[in-house]
Amino acid sequence: MIKEKNEKRLERLKNIVLNMPEKPGSYQYYDDLRENGGTIIYVGKAKNLKRRVSSYFHKEVDRFKTKVLVSKIKDISYTVVNTEEDALLLENAxxxxxxxRYNVLLKDGKTYPSIIVTNEFFPRIFKTRHINKRVGTYFGPYPHISSMYNVLALIQKAFKPRRxxxxxxxxxxxxxxxxxxxxYHIHNCEGCCVGKQSREDYLENIRQAKEVLKGNTRELSEWVYKRMMANAELMKFEEAERLKERYLLLQDFVSKSEVVSHTINDVDVFTITDDDNKKNAYVNYIHVKNGTINQSFTYEYKRKLDESDEDLLIQAIPEIRERFGSKSKEIIVPFQMEWKLRDAEFFIPQRGDKxxxxxxxxxxxKQYKFDRLKQTDKLNPEQKxxxxxxxxxxxxxxxxxxYQIECFDNSNISGTDAVAGCIVYKGMKPSRKDYRKYNIKTVVGPDDYASMQEVVRRRYTRMINEHATLPDLIITDGGKGQMDIVREVVEDELHLHIPIAGLAKDDRHRTNELLFGFPAQVIGLKTDSELFHVLTQIQDEVHRFAITFHRDKRSKHALHSALDDIKGIGPKxxxxxxxAxxxxxxxxxxxxxxxxxxxxKDKAQKVYDALNQQEPSNKQ
Structure with a gap:
């Protein structure tokens, strides 16, 4: 009984992992289901969430600590971020x-260092782990300490703030x-303390340094570049090389992460994502406290009839805030809200951290929606x-x-060994027993249009005569030209009413458009959508089928010998x-x-006569 329960638990967890994205993020393990109030027992980060989390459930895992942890996991959640650095920051928070319980690192309360620009009469710039907004403006934090020191070094060299x-x-x-x-004496400071540099000039340098810390590196890049070129002209190549390294470093400067920002104190963030049929919606909630994300959750809601995004969101926001005990006075939303809340205000940020x-x-x-869709498709392929x-x-x-889709393609080399193939998809799956091969009989030379018309004519004439089920859609492996010549046969000659679509390729021979109608029009379909992927799969399959048939025929032709043309001489x-x-x-x-x-003797006579092109002989 215990073994069966454990197997069921592991199967559920593995299903969650299968649907995880291959993106950076932080993952959390729970000692019970989240809906049952499970407690987080482990927090981790990953450059690739799916790969990292799946590694915990491999049979070859032999670390005792990992085995114990896995035995305690009842549920998994995760938050997707943009970079590995963001994942590190979120994990820390x-x-x-x-x-x-099972995190042994980062429990000491230490945090990653930030860079502060103080509010003093002559501001200083230095690293710190302590945040006090009254003291100055903070930039960071910096999970990669070397990056922080490199930025500080650049600022010290370019703007020479006092130390x-x-x-x-x-x-x-x-x-x-x-x-x-x-x-001052070693030229690391302009001497503001003794009046060698005016406060106005000093504050202008500090302003530019702040722009660098914000990630606006253009001004400093120009300064470093000019210095580099000046040193090169003076043949100070060592100094020029050193400045070149710093210039390149500036180009790769890592600006502060959006996961943590000391300018954001206590904020709720809500967004809403629809599923494809508009029946369900997914409301994501993020809570930021003291500049750190400490909650991230997505809820699924069923839409009522004609319920707008605003109606659903105004219902979800109070419920979610109450569940998490949020008292934030500021709520960030993606669109204008006509409804008002008594205890908070709505904001729609246009730029910046928010x-x-x-x-x-x-x-x-969107990731949650994608995961749900994958999970549903896996459990019920027919629904997909x-x-x-x-x-x-x-x-x-x-x-x-x-339901039944058919696609045609020709294959030949300069008109020789011309063939064509027809593949059939039923319910968006290949029905290989219905695939058909055709040798081109009436067309001489390389004429793809005439070959296509011959094959389409032969196929559907036979299907009409045999009272077979005609397709619901024909897809041509080509653009408007292919569609038009197929339509001439299907509609004008055979008087059939079968919709015809086409898949067109770009200059690099990559499928990029779905065409339909007469005259053919481009159908708005994203090339990275699941449907477009299936359609290109159909196109690739018919191309594979036709070209394989052509290669087989060409191979047989190459192996053909004079013996094959002699009547009465079989393969044996x-x-x-x-x-012999x-x-x-x-x-x-x-x-x-x-x-x-x-x-x-009889067969020998036939072979001898055929190969020597003479009348039957009695030669012994």
């Missing part, structure tokens, strides 16, 4: 919030209270096929569901002769008696 800790005032400068330190959070929430909502057929029916405005006789004489040339030079020892 969640570990500090939940203090999971001394003394509180400098204008009064002190006027009174000559300060003395320049070593940094806009990034909105995009992150939308990404997680029906969904795709309905989508195609709607896109092409077909009268009936395109041919094989015996070739085995090695080639047709030596068979032709053999006497009738020599041939007779292999295949008998």
């Amino acid at each position: 969640l570990i500090k919030k939940y203090n999971p 001394c800790r003394q509180p400098i005032t204008q009064e002190g400068i006027d009174m000559g209270k300060y003395r320049p330190c070593l940094e 806009k990034h959070l909105l995009e992150l929430s939308e990404m997680n909502g 096929q029906t969904r795709l057929m309905k989508e195609l029916q709607e896109k092409l405005h077909l009268e009936k569901l395109p 006789s041919k094989e015996a002769l070739l085995k 004489f090695k080639s047709v040339k030596y068979i032709k030079g053999a006497s009738i008696d020599q041939l007779a020892t292999i295949i008998g």
Whole structure:
């Protein structure tokens, strides 16, 4: 009983893993189902969520700690982010919030360092792990310490902010209270403390340094580039090389992550994503507290009749906020809300960190929708096929569901060994027993249009005569030209009413358009959609089928010999002769008696006469 229960648990978890995205993010393990109030027992990060989490459930896992952890997992959740660095930051934030039992690192409360620009009369710029907004403006945090030090080094070199800790005032400068330190003498500081640099000039440098910390590296890049070129002209190649390294570093500068921002204190973020049939909607919720994401969850809602996104969202927001106990006064949403809440205000950010959070929430909502769709398709493949057929029916405005789809393709080399193939898909799956091969009989030379018309004519004439089920849709492996010549046969000659679509290729021979109608029009279908993928699969399959048939025919033609044209000489006789004489040339030079020892006198006479192009002979 316990074994069966454990197997069922593992099967459920593996199904969750199968539907996880191959994207960066943070994953969380629970000791019970989330709907039952499960507690987070482990938080991890991954560059590839699916690959990382699936590694926990491999049989070859031999670490005792990992085995114990896996035995405790009852549920899994995850949050998708844009980069591996964001995943690292989110993992850090969640570990500090939940203090999971099986996380042994990052529990000491330490955080990644940030860079501060102080609010002093002459501001300083340095690294810190302590956040106090009254002291200054913070940038970061920086999970990669080396990146932070490189940025600080660039700022020190370019703008020379002071490094001394003394509180400098204008009064002190006027009174000559300060003395320049070593940094001034080694040209790391302009000497603001002794009036060598005006406060106006100093603050302008600080402003530019802030732009660098925000990720706006253009001004500093130009400065470094000019310095690099100047040193090169002066033949100071070592200095120029050093500046070149810093210039390249600036290009790869990692700006602060959208996962953590000290400018955002206590905010809720909500977005809504529809499923394809508009029956369900997925509301994603992100909560940011003290600049850190500490909640991320997606809920599925069933739509009521004619319920708008705003109606559904205004219903979901209070429910979710109450469930998580959120008291945030600011709620970020993707569109204008006519409804008002008593205890909070709605905001629609247009740029900056809050806009990034909105995009992150939308990404997680879409990912959840994708996961649900994959899970449903896996449990019920027929539902997926029906969904795709309905989508195609709607896109092409077909009268009936395109259950049976047929596709044609020609194959030849300069008109020789010309063949064609027809494949059949039923319910969006290949029906290989219905595939048909055709040798082109009436067309001479390389004429794809005439060959296509011959094959289409032969196929549907026979289907009419045999009262076979005609297709619901014909797809041509080509654009408007192919569609038109197929229509001439189907509609004008055979008077059939079968919808005809075409798949056109771009200049690089990649399928990029679905065509339909007369005259043919481009159908708005995203090339990365599941339906487009199935249609290109059909196109690839008919191409494979036709070209394989052509290769087989060409191979047989290449192996054809004069013996194949002799009436009464079968494969076994041919094989015996070739085995004995090695080639047709030596068979032709053999006497009738020599041939007779292999295949008998009657057949020997036929072979001898046929190969030597003479009347029957009595030559012994």
